[in-house]
Amino acid sequence: MSGNLALQQGGAPFLEVRDLTVRFTTSRGEVRALAGIGFSLQPGETLGLVGESGCGKTVTAMAILRLLPLPAAHVAGEVRFLGEDLLSCPIERLSHIRGNRIAMVFQEPMTALNPVFTIGEQVAEVLRLHRGLTDAAALEEAAASLSRVGLAEARQRLRQYPHQLSGGQRQRVLMAMALACRPDLLIADEPTTALDVTVQAQILALLRSLKADLGLAMLFITHNLGIVAQTADRVAVMYAGLIVEQAPTGELFAGPGHPYTRGLLASVPRLDFHRPPGAPLEAIKGHLPEQPPPGCLYQDRCPEARGQCLTPPPWVQVAPEHLVRCWNYG
């Protein structure tokens, strides 16, 4: 990790995504999933990618790691990891980076593990492949990796199968697999969405301590604004395949710039029993358009829309690190 930090001084950013576009060819024609998004990530930083279903969060993660199905997916743009473009590098080179330097944790802890292999075999496999460890050494390291993610009785777990574990334990196993090779970047796609709140809280606490201990950078994908507020250093808000706002977390929540971000924040019910019940929430009207309109994608639902919004809004820098894609500031 420290080596990479040194490399970082050379000028190449840690992770930089530029104009990433994804289109899918389907039986009903072409669908645009990502309309050219860009962001960057510093070493050790957590970027929260937040948005509602269908906005392109997961497609972004999959595109970065070239996991989208070919030839249905057409991916364009650049994904530079320490200067190297992951979208154009040879697949052997990518295989070396993927799982080793960049790891991913998926949403569904129930389906992401192979039901016919033991936990130990699955965690050890990563270590054998990427670090060339012998079977015995890999198992030994797997046990260490499992106990690092707080799985009780890690050694006994090695011989268990996924169905013998609870949802929270499975998610810990997935994290152990992802972190076994000590990656520099973890992509976490809704890692706690399938879990109960108390278990979710345990996993969030674990992610937080791992980040501090390992100096891990994270791309944290979630629809939950509470989780973003509590885990991310910076936030990118997505809507209909575009990032519409980027800001440091504190700034975004204190002064959301884009009308969509404001609408989202106003839509979230607050946990507060002091107020009387039933106060109306300021809901966003309508729903995600099936056909993206020309210009600003949010115009149909936006309370502040005007004629200008028929042309695509530019990025406007409203504060040093705060970018908003809206004509309000144009």
Next chain:
Amino acid sequence: MAELLKTQDLCRHFRLQGFWGQGPLLKAVDGVSFALFPGETLGLVGESGCGKSTLARLVLGLLAPTSGRVWFGGADLTSLPRRGLKAMRRQFQIIFQDPYSSLNPRMTVRQILEEPFLIHNLGTRRERRTWVADLLAEVGLAPEHLGRYPHEFSGGQRQRLGIARALALRPRLMVADEPVSSLDVSIQAQILNLLVRLHEHHGLTYLFISHDLSVISQICSRVAVMYLGRLVEMAPREVLARQRLHPYTEALLAAVPQPDPRQPFRPPALRGEPPSPVQIPSGCPFHPRCPEAEFPRCRDQVPAYREAAPEYWVACHFR
């Protein structure tokens, strides 16, 4: 005030199928007593598998209890004959969690909304048409939607349909089982607003089931917390706001990450995960995870579910 709904010591146990015949006994609901008063919104919160949905089906007479009783408006549902129960059902309806599987894909919106009237033999053809149109308007859908099929709608619109159908017979009690859990936040807010509006317009009584305490705190006047088939706490929201609560409720509250980075997130000091309802721990069912558990008391003695203060019910040795 007379209660609209009351349960006493309600239990529902399921005998699981084992490999060699009979399997273990799953106590989905185990001795639940509560009352619901006209016009109130009672939130029922708990984690997956705690028995929330089974309890909902018991109070609606959709599932027969193993033991215990349910009264609706003074009548004992558990001893009512089939026909009497059907007539009674006009007064209580349910909104389901999944707007995708709870609407028949082969029926048009008109047919879906007309069906409750047909089942109960209400109105003429023309009257039913008017009622269906009114219902549609009431939940914020347009007349041109009448001829469409469920797949043509978004999740939020489907949930509006589910609500319209539940509303058709003008019930007194509405059981909402995770009505907004599968919706995006922006749509969730629209549906919550709609539910609040209907509550005010029709003087409805809600039993509102959710795993999400923020959603519960948005609309409920009273909250019941369920753990492993039992109620562990029930209190009006004012009490929840100021009082020291059952350790499980406190953990649930602390586990919610707030959408405000200035509010520090202190995850609760809970051990492990909810145990299986097949093997409910001895004594207080929460003792293996409880940060305050004292041995041997919490392990050996089941804490009584009692009214510790007026209107405040709790099952804990230390509250």
